[in-house]
Amino acid sequence: MGYFGKLSYSAGRWSSGRPTAVPFLLIDVHDSDIATVDYRAADATGGRFFLGYEPRIYFEEPDAGAPVDTRAEAEGFARWLREAEGRDVDPDDVQRLMASPSGAPPQDEVVEQTVEQLLALAGLPLPAWPTDEDAPAG
Template sequence: MGLFGTFTYSDGAWTTPDARREPYLVVDVHDSDIATIDYRPTGDAGGRCYLGFQPRVYFEDPTASAPVDNDAEAHGLAHWALLATGREVDPQDVAALLAPDDEDDEPEDLFVEETVRRLLELTGVPVPEELAEEALTGEE
Protein backbone atom coordinates (compact mmCIF):
# COMPACT_ATOMS: atom_id res chain seq x y z
CA MET A 1 0.00 0.00 0.00
CA GLY A 2 1.39 3.36 -1.02
CA LEU A 3 1.43 6.63 0.87
CA PHE A 4 -1.64 8.84 0.97
CA GLY A 5 -1.34 12.31 2.49
CA THR A 6 -1.91 16.01 2.04
CA PHE A 7 0.72 18.53 3.10
CA THR A 8 0.26 22.33 3.18
CA TYR A 9 3.18 24.78 3.22
CA SER A 10 2.51 28.42 4.14
CA ASP A 11 4.38 31.21 5.95
CA GLY A 12 7.63 29.24 5.93
CA ALA A 13 6.24 26.11 7.64
CA TRP A 14 4.06 23.07 7.13
CA THR A 15 0.62 23.83 8.51
CA THR A 16 -3.02 22.80 8.43
CA PRO A 17 -5.06 23.61 5.31
CA ASP A 18 -7.34 26.01 7.21
CA ALA A 19 -4.34 28.02 8.47
CA ARG A 20 -2.74 28.60 5.06
CA ARG A 21 -2.01 32.07 3.75
CA GLU A 22 -0.66 33.15 0.38
CA PRO A 23 1.71 32.22 -1.01
CA TYR A 24 1.05 28.55 -0.29
CA LEU A 25 1.82 25.12 -1.68
CA VAL A 26 -0.33 22.03 -1.21
CA VAL A 27 1.08 18.58 -1.99
CA ASP A 28 -1.46 15.76 -2.17
CA VAL A 29 0.13 12.30 -2.52
CA HIS A 30 -2.08 9.53 -3.89
CA ASP A 31 -0.86 5.95 -3.38
CA SER A 32 2.80 6.85 -4.05
CA ASP A 33 2.03 7.24 -7.78
CA ILE A 34 0.52 10.71 -8.16
CA ALA A 35 1.27 13.96 -6.37
CA THR A 36 -1.06 16.85 -7.08
CA ILE A 37 0.71 20.17 -6.58
CA ASP A 38 -1.52 23.18 -6.00
CA TYR A 39 0.17 26.51 -5.46
CA ARG A 40 -0.91 30.07 -5.19
CA PRO A 41 1.35 33.07 -5.08
CA THR A 42 0.03 36.43 -3.96
CA GLY A 43 -2.61 37.75 -6.32
CA ASP A 44 -4.71 35.96 -8.91
CA ALA A 45 -2.02 33.65 -10.26
CA GLY A 46 -1.92 30.06 -9.11
CA GLY A 47 -1.75 26.66 -10.63
CA ARG A 48 -2.00 22.92 -10.51
CA CYS A 49 0.37 20.32 -11.83
CA TYR A 50 1.34 16.74 -11.12
CA LEU A 51 4.39 14.71 -10.22
CA GLY A 52 4.69 11.02 -11.03
CA PHE A 53 1.68 10.46 -13.27
CA GLN A 54 -1.08 12.78 -14.35
CA PRO A 55 -4.41 11.26 -13.27
CA ARG A 56 -5.67 11.24 -16.88
CA VAL A 57 -2.71 9.04 -17.85
CA TYR A 58 -2.60 6.88 -14.71
CA PHE A 59 -6.30 6.00 -14.81
CA GLU A 60 -6.39 5.91 -18.64
CA ASP A 61 -9.31 8.34 -18.47
CA PRO A 62 -9.03 11.78 -20.08
CA THR A 63 -11.72 13.08 -17.71
CA ALA A 64 -9.71 12.19 -14.58
CA SER A 65 -7.85 15.52 -14.75
CA ALA A 66 -7.67 18.60 -16.92
CA PRO A 67 -4.78 18.85 -19.39
CA VAL A 68 -1.70 20.55 -17.93
CA ASP A 69 0.59 23.00 -19.67
CA ASN A 70 3.82 21.82 -18.01
CA ASP A 71 5.84 24.71 -19.41
CA ALA A 72 3.46 27.29 -17.93
CA GLU A 73 3.28 25.40 -14.62
CA ALA A 74 7.07 25.14 -14.42
CA HIS A 75 7.33 28.90 -14.82
CA GLY A 76 4.53 29.39 -12.29
CA LEU A 77 6.22 27.19 -9.70
CA ALA A 78 9.55 28.92 -10.27
CA HIS A 79 7.83 32.26 -9.67
CA TRP A 80 6.08 30.81 -6.59
CA ALA A 81 9.44 29.70 -5.17
CA LEU A 82 10.84 33.20 -5.57
CA LEU A 83 7.84 34.69 -3.74
CA ALA A 84 7.57 32.04 -1.03
CA THR A 85 11.19 31.16 -0.29
CA GLY A 86 13.27 33.80 -2.08
CA ARG A 87 14.99 31.11 -4.11
CA GLU A 88 15.55 31.61 -7.83
CA VAL A 89 14.71 28.39 -9.66
CA ASP A 90 15.23 27.56 -13.32
CA PRO A 91 11.80 26.64 -14.77
CA GLN A 92 13.49 23.92 -16.85
CA ASP A 93 14.62 22.22 -13.63
CA VAL A 94 11.01 22.26 -12.42
CA ALA A 95 9.71 21.03 -15.79
CA ALA A 96 12.03 18.03 -15.61
CA LEU A 97 10.17 16.87 -12.47
CA LEU A 98 6.60 17.32 -13.74
CA ALA A 99 4.46 14.37 -14.83
CA PRO A 100 4.28 14.05 -18.62
CA ASP A 101 1.00 13.94 -20.51
CA ASP A 102 2.17 10.91 -22.49
CA GLU A 103 1.21 7.39 -21.46
CA ASP A 104 4.47 6.08 -22.91
CA ASP A 105 6.63 8.15 -20.51
CA GLU A 106 7.35 6.58 -17.13
CA PRO A 107 8.31 8.78 -14.17
CA GLU A 108 11.98 8.83 -13.27
CA ASP A 109 11.31 7.93 -9.63
CA LEU A 110 9.61 4.69 -8.60
CA PHE A 111 7.77 6.44 -5.75
CA VAL A 112 6.37 9.93 -6.22
CA GLU A 113 7.53 10.89 -2.72
CA GLU A 114 11.07 10.92 -4.11
CA THR A 115 10.05 13.42 -6.79
CA VAL A 116 8.19 15.51 -4.21
CA ARG A 117 11.37 15.68 -2.10
CA ARG A 118 13.40 16.77 -5.11
CA LEU A 119 10.87 19.50 -5.96
CA LEU A 120 10.80 20.77 -2.39
CA GLU A 121 14.60 20.84 -2.16
CA LEU A 122 14.80 22.63 -5.51
CA THR A 123 12.35 25.32 -4.41
CA GLY A 124 13.86 25.80 -0.95
CA VAL A 125 10.96 24.26 0.97
CA PRO A 126 11.86 22.00 3.90
CA VAL A 127 10.81 18.37 3.49
CA PRO A 128 8.08 17.41 5.98
CA GLU A 129 8.98 14.64 8.39
CA GLU A 130 6.40 12.29 6.84
CA LEU A 131 8.17 12.55 3.48
CA ALA A 132 11.73 12.34 4.76
CA GLU A 133 13.59 9.40 3.27
CA GLU A 134 14.10 7.88 6.72
CA ALA A 135 10.35 7.92 7.43
CA LEU A 136 9.53 6.22 4.14
CA THR A 137 12.21 3.54 4.34
CA GLY A 138 12.04 2.96 8.09
CA GLU A 139 15.76 3.74 8.44
CA GLU A 140 17.25 6.08 11.00
Template sequence: MGLFGTYLYDGDKWTPHDNDVRPDVSGPWLMVDIHDSDIGTVSYSPAGPGTGVAYIGVTPRVYFADETASAPTDVVREAEGLAAWREELGASAVTSDDLVDFLAEDEEVDWDEEDSDVEVFVETKVSEFLTALSLPVPDDLFQS
Protein backbone atom coordinates (compact mmCIF):
# COMPACT_ATOMS: atom_id res chain seq x y z
CA MET A 1 0.00 0.00 0.00
CA GLY A 2 1.31 3.41 -0.97
CA LEU A 3 1.38 6.72 0.84
CA PHE A 4 -1.79 8.75 1.28
CA GLY A 5 -1.48 12.28 2.66
CA THR A 6 -2.34 15.92 2.09
CA TYR A 7 -0.07 18.81 3.00
CA LEU A 8 -0.63 22.58 2.88
CA TYR A 9 2.13 25.14 2.41
CA ASP A 10 1.00 28.56 3.63
CA GLY A 11 4.06 30.48 2.44
CA ASP A 12 5.93 29.65 5.64
CA LYS A 13 5.50 26.01 6.62
CA TRP A 14 3.80 22.71 5.76
CA THR A 15 0.90 21.36 7.80
CA PRO A 16 -1.31 18.29 7.33
CA HIS A 17 -4.59 19.26 5.68
CA ASP A 18 -7.91 17.79 4.59
CA ASN A 19 -7.94 17.49 0.80
CA ASP A 20 -11.68 18.14 0.70
CA VAL A 21 -11.39 21.53 2.42
CA ARG A 22 -10.28 24.64 0.53
CA PRO A 23 -7.46 26.28 2.49
CA ASP A 24 -8.39 29.37 4.48
CA VAL A 25 -5.09 31.19 3.98
CA SER A 26 -4.80 34.92 3.32
CA GLY A 27 -1.82 34.75 0.98
CA PRO A 28 -0.53 32.36 -1.66
CA TRP A 29 -0.80 28.68 -0.75
CA LEU A 30 0.08 25.35 -2.28
CA MET A 31 -1.44 22.00 -1.35
CA VAL A 32 -0.06 18.59 -2.27
CA ASP A 33 -2.23 15.48 -2.06
CA ILE A 34 -0.53 12.10 -2.46
CA HIS A 35 -2.81 9.23 -3.54
CA ASP A 36 -1.40 5.72 -3.13
CA SER A 37 2.13 6.83 -4.16
CA ASP A 38 0.89 7.16 -7.78
CA ILE A 39 -0.92 10.51 -8.08
CA GLY A 40 0.36 13.79 -6.72
CA THR A 41 -2.28 16.50 -7.01
CA VAL A 42 -0.85 20.00 -6.68
CA SER A 43 -3.45 22.69 -5.96
CA TYR A 44 -2.34 26.30 -5.71
CA SER A 45 -3.65 29.82 -5.33
CA PRO A 46 -3.44 32.31 -6.86
CA ALA A 47 -3.59 30.36 -10.10
CA GLY A 48 -2.19 33.06 -12.39
CA PRO A 49 -2.41 31.77 -15.96
CA GLY A 50 -3.02 28.19 -14.75
CA THR A 51 -6.17 26.52 -13.48
CA GLY A 52 -4.81 26.02 -9.98
CA VAL A 53 -4.48 22.22 -10.30
CA ALA A 54 -1.64 20.13 -11.72
CA TYR A 55 -0.62 16.49 -11.38
CA ILE A 56 2.64 14.68 -10.77
CA GLY A 57 3.02 10.98 -11.54
CA VAL A 58 -0.16 10.19 -13.44
CA THR A 59 -3.43 12.04 -13.79
CA PRO A 60 -6.65 10.68 -12.25
CA ARG A 61 -8.03 10.25 -15.82
CA VAL A 62 -5.20 7.82 -16.57
CA TYR A 63 -4.95 6.15 -13.15
CA PHE A 64 -8.66 5.31 -12.96
CA ALA A 65 -9.05 4.88 -16.77
CA ASP A 66 -11.97 7.29 -16.55
CA GLU A 67 -12.12 10.54 -18.50
CA THR A 68 -14.46 12.04 -15.89
CA ALA A 69 -11.98 11.51 -13.02
CA SER A 70 -10.29 14.87 -13.71
CA ALA A 71 -10.29 17.71 -16.19
CA PRO A 72 -7.95 17.38 -19.17
CA THR A 73 -4.42 18.55 -18.40
CA ASP A 74 -2.36 21.27 -20.03
CA VAL A 75 1.11 20.94 -18.51
CA VAL A 76 2.49 24.06 -20.19
CA ARG A 77 -0.36 26.19 -18.80
CA GLU A 78 0.02 24.73 -15.31
CA ALA A 79 3.80 25.16 -15.34
CA GLU A 80 3.24 28.83 -16.19
CA GLY A 81 0.68 29.10 -13.39
CA LEU A 82 3.02 27.48 -10.87
CA ALA A 83 5.93 29.73 -11.91
CA ALA A 84 3.63 32.77 -11.47
CA TRP A 85 2.53 31.39 -8.08
CA ARG A 86 6.15 31.10 -6.98
CA GLU A 87 6.85 34.65 -8.15
CA GLU A 88 3.82 35.85 -6.14
CA LEU A 89 5.29 34.16 -3.06
CA GLY A 90 8.55 36.01 -3.61
CA ALA A 91 12.23 35.31 -4.16
CA SER A 92 12.72 32.48 -6.63
CA ALA A 93 13.53 32.81 -10.32
CA VAL A 94 11.73 29.59 -11.26
CA THR A 95 10.49 29.44 -14.83
CA SER A 96 7.79 27.29 -16.35
CA ASP A 97 10.56 25.44 -18.24
CA ASP A 98 11.97 24.37 -14.85
CA LEU A 99 8.63 22.80 -13.89
CA VAL A 100 6.92 21.42 -16.99
CA ASP A 101 8.77 18.09 -17.03
CA PHE A 102 7.55 17.27 -13.52
CA LEU A 103 3.88 17.52 -14.49
CA ALA A 104 1.78 14.57 -15.65
CA GLU A 105 -0.06 14.58 -18.95
CA ASP A 106 -3.12 12.60 -19.94
CA GLU A 107 -1.13 9.84 -21.63
CA GLU A 108 -1.65 6.11 -21.43
CA VAL A 109 0.88 4.46 -19.13
CA ASP A 110 2.43 1.03 -19.53
CA TRP A 111 2.35 -0.07 -15.88
CA ASP A 112 4.39 -3.19 -16.69
CA GLU A 113 7.28 -1.49 -18.51
CA GLU A 114 10.43 -2.14 -16.43
CA ASP A 115 12.13 1.23 -16.90
CA SER A 116 8.86 3.16 -16.70
CA ASP A 117 8.90 6.43 -14.76
CA VAL A 118 5.65 5.24 -13.17
CA GLU A 119 7.66 2.84 -10.99
CA VAL A 120 9.12 5.82 -9.09
CA PHE A 121 7.01 6.66 -6.04
CA VAL A 122 5.20 9.93 -6.61
CA GLU A 123 6.37 11.28 -3.25
CA THR A 124 9.93 11.20 -4.65
CA LYS A 125 8.81 13.13 -7.73
CA VAL A 126 6.87 15.61 -5.54
CA SER A 127 9.97 16.15 -3.38
CA GLU A 128 12.03 16.90 -6.50
CA PHE A 129 9.28 19.22 -7.80
CA LEU A 130 9.15 21.15 -4.51
CA THR A 131 12.93 21.46 -4.55
CA ALA A 132 12.71 22.88 -8.10
CA LEU A 133 10.21 25.43 -6.70
CA SER A 134 12.77 26.28 -3.97
CA LEU A 135 10.34 25.14 -1.27
CA PRO A 136 10.95 22.94 1.74
CA VAL A 137 9.65 19.37 1.55
CA PRO A 138 7.07 18.07 4.07
CA ASP A 139 8.69 15.75 6.63
CA ASP A 140 6.32 12.87 5.77
CA LEU A 141 7.72 12.71 2.24
CA PHE A 142 11.22 12.09 3.62
CA GLN A 143 9.93 9.10 5.63
CA SER A 144 8.42 7.36 2.60
Protein backbone atom coordinates (compact mmCIF):
# COMPACT_ATOMS: atom_id res chain seq x y z
CA MET A 1 0.00 0.00 0.00
CA GLY A 2 1.25 3.47 -0.89
CA TYR A 3 1.00 6.84 0.77
CA PHE A 4 -2.36 8.58 1.28
CA GLY A 5 -2.45 12.16 2.48
CA LYS A 6 -3.01 15.87 1.89
CA LEU A 7 -0.31 18.50 2.10
CA SER A 8 -0.88 22.20 1.61
CA TYR A 9 1.50 25.05 0.90
CA SER A 10 0.42 28.53 1.91
CA ALA A 11 2.01 31.52 3.62
CA GLY A 12 5.45 30.12 2.72
CA ARG A 13 5.19 26.79 4.52
CA TRP A 14 3.83 23.26 4.24
CA SER A 15 1.22 21.80 6.56
CA SER A 16 -0.90 18.65 6.70
CA GLY A 17 -4.47 18.84 5.54
CA ARG A 18 -6.27 21.91 4.27
CA PRO A 19 -4.54 25.22 3.44
CA THR A 20 -4.40 27.98 6.03
CA ALA A 21 -4.33 30.97 3.65
CA VAL A 22 -4.91 32.01 0.05
CA PRO A 23 -3.04 31.73 -2.30
CA PHE A 24 -2.36 28.04 -1.76
CA LEU A 25 -1.19 24.83 -3.35
CA LEU A 26 -2.90 21.63 -2.20
CA ILE A 27 -1.51 18.22 -3.05
CA ASP A 28 -3.67 15.17 -2.32
CA VAL A 29 -1.85 11.86 -2.83
CA HIS A 30 -3.81 8.65 -3.34
CA ASP A 31 -1.92 5.36 -2.82
CA SER A 32 1.31 6.84 -4.28
CA ASP A 33 -0.27 6.55 -7.76
CA ILE A 34 -2.29 9.78 -8.12
CA ALA A 35 -1.54 13.29 -6.92
CA THR A 36 -4.32 15.82 -7.30
CA VAL A 37 -2.78 19.28 -7.52
CA ASP A 38 -5.10 22.18 -6.72
CA TYR A 39 -3.86 25.76 -6.87
CA ARG A 40 -5.74 28.93 -5.94
CA ALA A 41 -4.72 32.57 -6.29
CA ALA A 42 -5.74 35.44 -4.03
CA ASP A 43 -8.60 36.33 -6.41
CA ALA A 44 -9.97 32.74 -6.11
CA THR A 45 -8.92 31.75 -9.63
CA GLY A 46 -7.04 28.51 -9.97
CA GLY A 47 -7.16 25.05 -11.35
CA ARG A 48 -6.58 21.34 -10.93
CA PHE A 49 -4.43 18.75 -12.60
CA PHE A 50 -3.05 15.32 -11.82
CA LEU A 51 0.35 13.72 -11.54
CA GLY A 52 0.78 9.97 -12.00
CA TYR A 53 -2.60 8.98 -13.38
CA GLU A 54 -5.86 10.80 -13.92
CA PRO A 55 -8.45 9.21 -11.58
CA ARG A 56 -10.76 8.31 -14.49
CA ILE A 57 -7.92 6.18 -15.94
CA TYR A 58 -6.69 4.76 -12.63
CA PHE A 59 -10.18 3.65 -11.55
CA GLU A 60 -11.01 2.45 -15.09
CA GLU A 61 -13.92 4.86 -15.47
CA PRO A 62 -12.95 6.82 -18.61
CA ASP A 63 -16.38 8.47 -18.85
CA ALA A 64 -16.34 9.67 -15.22
CA GLY A 65 -14.89 13.02 -16.27
CA ALA A 66 -13.37 14.92 -19.11
CA PRO A 67 -9.63 14.57 -19.72
CA VAL A 68 -7.62 17.39 -18.20
CA ASP A 69 -6.60 20.11 -20.64
CA THR A 70 -2.94 19.79 -19.67
CA ARG A 71 -1.85 22.78 -21.75
CA ALA A 72 -4.34 25.13 -20.10
CA GLU A 73 -3.52 23.79 -16.63
CA ALA A 74 0.24 24.08 -17.20
CA GLU A 75 -0.23 27.72 -18.21
CA GLY A 76 -2.56 28.29 -15.25
CA PHE A 77 -0.05 26.80 -12.81
CA ALA A 78 2.74 28.96 -14.28
CA ARG A 79 0.53 32.04 -13.86
CA TRP A 80 -0.30 31.04 -10.26
CA LEU A 81 3.38 30.55 -9.44
CA ARG A 82 4.27 33.96 -10.89
CA GLU A 83 1.48 35.73 -8.99
CA ALA A 84 1.71 33.80 -5.71
CA GLU A 85 5.46 33.29 -5.40
CA GLY A 86 7.07 35.68 -7.90
CA ARG A 87 8.74 32.78 -9.73
CA ASP A 88 8.64 31.78 -13.38
CA VAL A 89 8.37 28.29 -14.78
CA ASP A 90 8.07 27.10 -18.37
CA PRO A 91 4.56 25.66 -18.86
CA ASP A 92 6.03 23.03 -21.21
CA ASP A 93 8.15 21.67 -18.34
CA VAL A 94 5.09 21.53 -16.07
CA GLN A 95 3.01 19.82 -18.75
CA ARG A 96 5.64 17.08 -19.20
CA LEU A 97 5.15 16.07 -15.54
CA MET A 98 1.35 15.88 -15.70
CA ALA A 99 -0.67 12.68 -15.90
CA SER A 100 -1.34 11.65 -19.47
CA PRO A 101 -4.99 12.20 -20.48
CA SER A 102 -4.64 9.12 -22.69
CA GLY A 103 -3.56 6.91 -19.78
CA ALA A 104 0.10 6.42 -20.66
CA PRO A 105 1.98 5.14 -17.59
CA PRO A 106 3.89 7.71 -15.55
CA GLN A 107 7.69 7.89 -15.63
CA ASP A 108 8.12 7.64 -11.85
CA GLU A 109 7.46 4.57 -9.73
CA VAL A 110 5.70 6.57 -7.00
CA VAL A 111 3.90 9.87 -7.55
CA GLU A 112 5.73 11.51 -4.65
CA GLN A 113 8.81 11.58 -6.91
CA THR A 114 6.86 13.49 -9.56
CA VAL A 115 5.51 15.88 -6.91
CA GLU A 116 9.09 16.63 -5.83
CA GLN A 117 10.11 17.24 -9.46
CA LEU A 118 7.23 19.71 -9.89
CA LEU A 119 8.13 21.55 -6.69
CA ALA A 120 11.83 21.70 -7.59
CA LEU A 121 10.92 23.03 -11.04
CA ALA A 122 8.73 25.68 -9.38
CA GLY A 123 11.43 26.60 -6.86
CA LEU A 124 9.20 25.67 -3.93
CA PRO A 125 10.47 23.89 -0.81
CA LEU A 126 9.85 20.17 -0.53
CA PRO A 127 7.36 19.01 2.10
CA ALA A 128 8.38 16.76 4.95
CA TRP A 129 6.63 13.58 3.86
CA PRO A 130 5.08 11.75 6.82
CA THR A 131 6.85 8.56 7.79
CA ASP A 132 5.58 5.33 9.37
CA GLU A 133 6.62 6.75 12.74
CA ASP A 134 4.11 9.60 12.19
CA ALA A 135 1.19 7.17 11.93
CA PRO A 136 -1.17 6.69 14.89
CA ALA A 137 -0.56 3.68 17.11
CA GLY A 138 -2.48 0.53 16.35
